[in-house]
Amino acid sequence: MMLIQIILVLFFVLAIIAVWLKFQRADLRLGMAFFWTVFWVLAGVVVILPDSTMNLASILGVGRGVDAIIYLALAMLFYLFFKNTVQLEKMNRDLTKVTRELALREEKKESK
Numbered sequence: 001m002m003l004i005q006i007i008l009v010l011f012f013v014l015a016i017i018a019v020w021l022k023f024q025r026a027d028l029r030l031g032m033a034f035f036w037t038v039f040w041v042l043a044g045v046v047v048i049l050p051d052s053t054m055n056l057a058s059i060l061g062v063g064r065g066v067d068a069i070i071y072l073a074l075a076m077l078f079y080l081f082f083k084n085t086v087q088l089e090k091m092n093r094d095l096t097k098v099t100r101e102l103a104l105r106e107e108k109k110e111s112k
Contacts, residue, residue: 005047012044 016037023033046053046069053065062068 001048008047009044012040012047015040 019028019033019036019040022028023030028036051065053069055065057063057065057068060068060071062071
């Protein structure tokens with residue numbers, strides 16, 4: 001095993017530990033903890049068995065394994081960006097609603 005593989009596998013193990021610590025502190029839901037665990041395990045498999053990406057490439061109809069990984073990574077990044085944007089918009093709407101309700105309550109208190 002090459003040094004870079006050892007370093008990356010150690011990083012992935014630490015990432016999995018961090019995921020489950022965040023889950024225990026209720027910073028992460030079970031579904032997301034499971035998703036990230038599977039993600040880091042698959043990343044570890046790719047690092048340990050780099051030729052496994054060729055199987056994925058042939059299934060997806062892509063010429064090289066690294067291309068398949070890049071396409072999938074980009075798709076995942078775009079999806080996560082979209083999901084975060086939607087959540088941020090929802091939080092902004094909720095915060096605006098709460099702020100308006102508090103302002104109306106304060107106005108009612110002051111007018112009495």
